[in-house]
Amino acid sequence: MDYSDIQTIEHDVLVVGAGGAGIRAAIECADKGLSTGIISKSLLGKAHTVMAEGGIAASLGNVDSRDNWKIHFRDTMRGGKFLNQWRMAELHAKHAPDRVRELEEWGAVFDRTDKGLISQRNFGGHRYPRLAHVGDRTGLEIIRTLQDFCVHQSIATHMECTGLDLVLDGDKVSGLVGYWRDTGRFVLFKTKAIILATGGGGKAWKVTSNSWEYTGDGLGMAYRAGAELIDMEFTQFHPTGMVWPPSVKGILVTEGVRGDGGILLNSEGKRFMFNYIPEKFASETADTEEEASRWLEGDKEARRPPELLTRDVVARAIKKEVEAGRGSPNGGVFLDIASRRPAAFIKKKLPSMYHQFKELAEIDITEEPMEVGPTLHYFMGGIRVNSDSQQTNVPGLFACGECAGGMHGANRLGGNSLSDLLVFGKLAGDGAANYINSLTDQLDCSNEEVSKIIKAATDILNREEGKNPYLVHEELQSILQTYVSIVRTGEELASGLEKLQALKADINEVFAHASAQYNPGWNEALDLKNLIITAEAVTRAALIREESRGAHTRLDFAGERVEGLEYNIVIKKTESGMHAEKIQRDDPPKELANIAFASLKELEGENLGA
């Protein structure tokens, strides 16, 4: 085949994305003897994973020995409102402790218990202190550990290299076309398998904790190649983002603040979360301030404070308080740890929060409460994969980490993402190796496909004039912020969808000045075609789930419906455009159903070993 003057790099497997999931997958591939490459939009070590704060969930049982994988699994299913893929939640809970210990073996230095073991902190929805952490910079510790380990494996790292589209040979994946940011030149990776680990698409919203990288690239590439997306209606709004000053609106305030004792107050100084305890969690949640305080002091009989209910519950409660006129001056509520913990404790346990508020908002969180409000944080939905192999319905295409869907169901528990990355990163590596070992075809990348991808990208630069990509992006963000927000109605979603359809014309006309060399305007323009697919998928899925469950709240369909448990929503590309449909869920395996519906007492005593 003739690719004229395009640079071509060959690997058995290419991992797209160098966050926790991508690096862990690459390590596994290299370990299995595959020639492995990894690409990322940013420099190595700068992915979203670096920003994770609170911790990584694994039932090590170091702080409370009653914990075990079954309780972690049960918490995850309950948090996900039973829409999770059962097998994924099982694998996750079972493998997470090994993945955390493996990090320690590779040099990670977690905070310690008095006995010298990995310490664990409380987080929303987790029955026991379960999050291994390093102050509030856990993600940094994890990515640096993986990064420093992976540079000594035989993995080719290609930094600041953005994937544009997958190349197929027949129905199988055979490569990917991307470009180098620094030169703007194109590159073709010829591969036998590809693992997508590109993260979510939070940049479709205005108020988000996500960075410029989160434009749903993996979702867009997979969709265009014929892969299915699942659970896209479930977008997590984290209850505590910064609300002031305007320029930092959306930046995350870790749940660790509440895990370590922080409380939420309204403008009347009332601890309002006591008014929002859902019936399902009532038996496990403290109903008086006195009991919540005992819990904080370590009384094992006391129940958990309501501030640690799952994120969907807390985010909606904050929204209601603000709407009822009991918000803080800048449209949030107060998060107070100053009056609960000594300054030295706060600085030790939450150093980066201390720093962030001090420098960006001129607030000393050891003295004053913070102002916080919901911010778009995480995609539960994503590319649909087989629970064991992580393979999509496109042969040779795998996905793991935030860009894959199914593990978290309708709502993710905090700390379950970092563990998800490692567990499923490894499994995706295994899956790709098995696939490649049984692959008999010689794959090729057709000149025609490669040229088509490149032409679409260069058209943006070659136009005489056109739309400003930044402004088109702002428009898309304001559509989702308004019509596909934390509380939704059918009417709003339908208008949102209409507006998105109209915006497609603008996206086809975006124009980037100047050359392709390190040109953020051009890069932004290229990301838009993935953002719009992501945005449309969320809106379509949200429109047909006519109930409220987990992170998806419909004002016109309040409450969970029994039939809502019977399906997941799948998005795919058809001749006539994007199609969303409900697919029947399988009945859970009996043993897993038993665990998920068991009482805590039945599971607590079990000594399950590792």
Place this chain on the structure above:
Amino acid sequence: MERNFKIWRGDAEKGEFKNYAVKLEQGMVVLDAIHRIQVEHANDLAVRWNCKAGKCGSCSVEINGRPKLACMTRMNEFSPEEVITVQPMKTFPVIKDLVTDVSWNYEQNKMIPPFKPRKKKNGIDHVMYQQDVERIQEFRKCIECYLCQDVCHVLRDQDKKEKFVGPRFMIRLASLEMHPLDIDDRIPKIKNDFGSGMCNITRCCTDVCPEHIQITDNGIIPLKERVVDRFYDPVRWIYNKLFGNGAKQE
């Protein structure tokens, strides 16, 4: 209120400062202003960033001559008349505008012998106490912004990149050498290959570190001391090796 900026535009071959005016919003940081310029005046203005909260170390530039994170530099640090000058880090080759080629740093990291843990005592868990990990946790806060590398005169003015790995990697070495579980010995390499002798303790690196890591006092000086013990006081080293904790000196 409008504020005036001078931003370096260009590539490896040539470049110049260009003037831009930006309307201020409450609480803005320099990175926000750069983003406004991108949207309104220069779509192709190159700058790196990710987290916008001082956690990823992407947005390192020189602001009014000082190496800083653009996302953590508030506009109200400057007086209203001051023109704010933003230029790329000087120590590394320019790619475009505010973006430099920092790949040299990744090459240094790769040369460092990796972590080598001792065996687990009970086969399941490593035991380490908080007081023993605290000092390396300080080094592990590093966000790889390379501002310390940018300011270190050995790299910046003398351009001795082939002789000295720079402060960032000295503390990475310190974090390995002082790791309670690590059993490798990097002291000879620290002296011979990584150039511990090149640092003359000016502490400029510590001054610019956005994570407030005591690079010089807690990292580089103790490593220099270990080198001295090993090469100039071998008796003490052998004593430590026999009676101290494992192969490491305390």
